[in-house]
Amino acid sequence: MTNHPVEEILHPRAIAVVGASNSSGRGTGFLSPLVELGYKGQIYPVNPKYKEVMGIKAYASVKDIPGVVDYVISSVPASQVLGMIADSAEKGVKAIHLFTARFSETGRQDAIELEQEILKQAKKAGIRLIGPNCLGLYYPGEGISFSSGMPGESGSIGLISQSGSAIHEIVALAAQRGLRFSKAISYGNAIDFNESDYLEYFAQDPETDVVLMYIEGVRDGMRFYDT
Template identity: 45%
Template sequence: MTGNANLDFVFHPKSVAVVGVSPSKGYDAMAETYVRALIECKFNGPIYPINPKGGELKGLKVYPNVKDVPDSLDYVISCIPAAAVPQLIKDCAAKGVKTVQFFTSGFSESGTEEGRRLEAEVCELARQGGIRLIGPNCMGVYCPKVGLSFAPDYPTESGPVSFMCQSGGNAIYFTRYAAQRGVRFSKLISFGNAADINENELMEYLTADPETRIIAAYVEGFKDGRRFSQAVRSAAAEKPVIVMKGGRTEAGARVVASHTGAMAGSAKIWDGLMRQAGVIPVATLEELGDILVTFIYLPVPQGRRLGVIDVGGGAAVLSTDVYVSAGLDLPLLPQELRQKLMGFLTTDAGLSVNNPIDLAAQYYNTLSAYYVMKAVADYDGVDILAFHLHLGINPPFPSFPKEFAIAVLDNAIRVHNETGKPMVVVIDQITTVESWETAMACQQKCQQASIPVYFSVRSTARALDRFVSYHEKRRD
């Protein structure tokens, strides 16, 4: 591997210590949560809890100091008060620690002179001791390959996405949200104040990392805007880069300053930079999830012509407006194909075989619906097939029963498996707890079939347009 390969040790430590544990505290306290996460995510090396009083935590010996750990120590997680951190850095330097990650806050993000002074002191001590710092004020690293994690419920299997996130809270939530959407990570890092390791070095590292196929980022500010511009441009030339910028408004920028101590920068400058670099911008974490599932699960289509299978005239009208407004095409199907589709149906009452295809009651006739979808998928004039699964449109049921929804969805999955046509599934109208459970069951079936799922037509349209646009630009 070329580039900044020296950050490999940050993501692949061979041993970890958690400083600040207390055997008397509950297992949901933060230091204890780190220990639990390492155990349950199967960290592949020794784990050393640290507390001056010693003792035992969940079967692990608690050592009084990092210097008391009997073997070599690569990575230290700090959960102690900020005032105690300088001495911790000195102890880590004496032990030969390579990386210290600070859950600890109370540094430059506090906005105080003392916080800034303390952060500068810690950085200088780390530099003298040959230690790299993550944070302060962050959650640290999630790397399933080695079992490094900051939450115990994260998936243990790796995936193609790496996510660099300046916010700890956003990192916690998005890892769980993305996992539910079928996204798996190669690496994820919450880097907080970025006092040492920052967005520039991380972008350069992930660009060269062969285990990262897609780079996602949430950033609030920049240590070196020119270097980041060069880094993100180089990254986007190699692989998809999706970026969310926090603090785009004046009010948001004020919150950024108190959150991570970063300078947010101009939204106009940022937008221009991202366009020139070929980066895919997103405005919300949910939108980031939409883009990621698209890149992971959807084959690259030949174009932007969409064939839509729907139920309900009003739903078809609304979806048409949304798709076309997003820049997608819904071509009128040729007369010969429309006649063929009508031949599969037992009645023409209330339906339309234009595009979108509104199957009305025939939507629930699984055999007829299958033949219609198969014929549309086989038609070369459509590049992507979109199947809409509405869970709140059927009058007898407050929520479309799970077994019925799965039976209808199985038709779409069968067509996808038989034809290989790029397909997306929209599951919407989720109005009850039961409909949410049905949506999750249907999404899981789609993930197993490598079909991306979205929860609104608008999010589908936006993701498809950006995905197709990305590949159109790559072909030019």
């Protein structure tokens, strides 16, 4: 383990999937992989429309969950994210992965301003963000994945990808060739942690020997170069 800030979000005791549902697609898409890979912490589906999701007791909001929650996966619409952050702050959540999209990538001013407000409120609460508009974390050693069918075995390759579709294809194609990953992170719009943070982390990570990157744009070119 390292002392890097990214390390602090990689070992959650419990994960809440906000927007989980019994419908096909992303409703169960983030819940199924946690069960499939054998995540050992508590898993909490969050959706006020359901009493259970995939046979697991569901809760109306993050703040209604009785136990500790360290990590939240958001698959709710953009308009609901600020409320979810407020609930997460009340619960003491450490990190939120925002699969939720339609922010600055749309180019709309209102979406850009909403994204900025989300970062402001998360910082105020001491919550770190992955994304938005990304698939998030694949960490087989912890039983965490963003998709079903991913290898459960760890390797020594670290993967950083701004694109969600690219990271999924890279892991799948690598698996066909017997290659395995220590961790893979899809980070999207990178309003908090960005490519330099993840590269800096992987450079210190004892589980990682080589780093593969798919990057569409660099937020701080000089820092990235120095890293």
